[in-house]
Amino acid sequence: MTQRVLILGGRGRIGSSVARDIAKHTQAEITVTGRTAVKKGHDTSKQYLALDLAETGKLREAIANSDIVVHCAGPFHYRDTTVLQICIEQGVNYLDVSDHRSYTSKVLTLHEQAVEKGVTAVINTGIFPGISNSMVRQCVEQFDQAQEIHLSYVVASSGGAGVTVMRTTFLGLQNPFEALINGKWETVKPYTQREAVTFPQPYGKNGVYWFDMPETFTLPKAFPTVKSVITKFGSVPDFYNHLTWIAANVFPKSWIQNPGGVEFLAQVSHKMTDVTDRLSGIGVAIRSEVTGIKDGKTAVYCSTLAHENTAVASGYGTGSIAQLLLEGKLNKPGVYTVEEALSTDLFEEAMQSRGIDINKQWL
Template sequence: MTKKVLILGGRGRIGYSVALDIAKYTQAEITITGRTSRENYQDVALQYLTLDLAETEKLREIIPEYNLVVHCAGPFHLRDTQVLELCIDNGVNYIDISDHRSYTIKALKLNEKALNAGIIAVVNTGIFPGISNSMVRQCIEKLDIAEKIHLSYVVAGSGGAGITVMRTTFLGLQHPFDAWINGAWQQVKPYTARENINFPAPYGQSGVYWYDMPEAFTLPQAFPTVKTVITKFGSIPDFYNHLTWIAAHLFPKFWIQSSYGIEFLSQVSHLMTDVTDRLTGVGVAVRVEVSGIKDEQTSVATSNLFHENTAVAAGCGTGSIAQLILEDKLTQPGVLTVEEALSNHLFEQVMAQREIVIMPTN
């Protein structure tokens, strides 16, 4: 029988990239959802369903019809776990593109329920977190003991994504967050401690800053010998970094923490990237550095990735997890992060299919 996939938020740029990836690499029947009417949807290759996540009864009715639900309807700062819980209740596998600590914590608390239901649920798929987590696992398995993880991400302009990603960026500036540093949790202010990181071409030296990501706390849980996890993010062109720093540190706190302030900044940023994207492109680069011990000597393992379109790269990350679940190659039940769910062998296999090159530097 043809397997059926439901993609919530599939009208968005990342959700649509996920749909295209799954359509390319599987034989699944794909339905995407959006809040606008079916009359406004023209793509005949994918089925379409008008749906708002607030329509709980409608969700409860349709989810059992599918083999896999892919949750792409962010921002995840604002989401509860209703979709995941409905999947568990109905024995339907689940993945998402969640990218915020608060949502990940809530989802992982449902692990025992998912285990008892026998469903596979993988959270934080995409490019970062997602592909980046698997790059960390690759580096860790080159060492005997991993002690420190340093993750750096840079995105050009809008990244080819929609305004929801802008909202997510500014929502991430609202509060200090806990980081795992020298074996203890320490509070860090977002968009501080700039570093210039040498990314793959065409970006080269680019600035990155502390930024709250789910992998900041999931990686120490997955790899217990690790004593420090650093997650930093930056933008191209560099003046966006300075504008974001100003928003994080000079704007009145009540303004950056209000829905009006977030929406205003997001709309303005989106208009600006409409212009700068033509000059910078919409790519993404990831650099992973893991320090530790190899053959009783201090050692460092690093890897790099560049993709010309951030939204497409995120689609590849999530689509590859969907492909593996639909092919029964990922079978471990429970609520898992990517680094827990995906072996290096399977990761390398699906990246090679998509011609995504992970570049080790040692």
């Protein structure tokens, strides 16, 4: 029987990249959704379904006719757990590209329900979080005891992800967040404590800042010996970092505490990136650095990755896990983050098949 994949929000930049990856690496029948119908003459290689997530009855029917649901309808700051709940009820496997701690915390509470129904749900599956989490696991496994994780990300201009990445960035500035530092949970203010981090070329040394990511609390859960998890984010060109810093630290809080203010800042930034995309590119780089004990000594292991298109790389992260589910290579009932669900062997196999080169070295 033909396997069927439903991609919610599949007409956006990220969702489209996920659909292309699944189409390339599997024989699945793909249906992508958007809030409006597709005009004639549009790409006919996939099926299209006009669907608003508020249309629960229509959503339930679409999920019931699928083998896997991939939730790409962000930003996830505003999403509830309805999609995953329906998947669990219907016995349908689930993936998402979520990237916010509030959503991650909510869906993880459905773990036992997913176990009972035999549903494998893997969350945070894009590029960061996503591929970045597996890079951390890759590093942690080199040690007898991992102690500190330092994750850094840099995105060039819009990252090719459209206005969604702008919304996500400004939404991430709204509130201080908890981070594990030297064994204690401390409150951190977003976009503070700039640090110069060296990424693969063409990025080199770039400024990164504290940023609220699900990894700040999922990685300590996955790797309980770790006493510090640092997640920092930056942009290229560097003037975007300074503008974001101003938005986080100078603008009135009301600007980023309501949807209207976030949308205004996101749209203005998106218009700016229409210009800078052509100059800086739309790529992404990740640096995962883990400190720990190896053979009785303190050591540092680092892995890095760079890709020319952030949205495409995100499609690789999610599409590869969809492929593993469809092939039966990944079957782990429950709700898991990537670092808990995906073995390093399967991760490396998936990345190699997509031409992703991850540089690894002891420092």
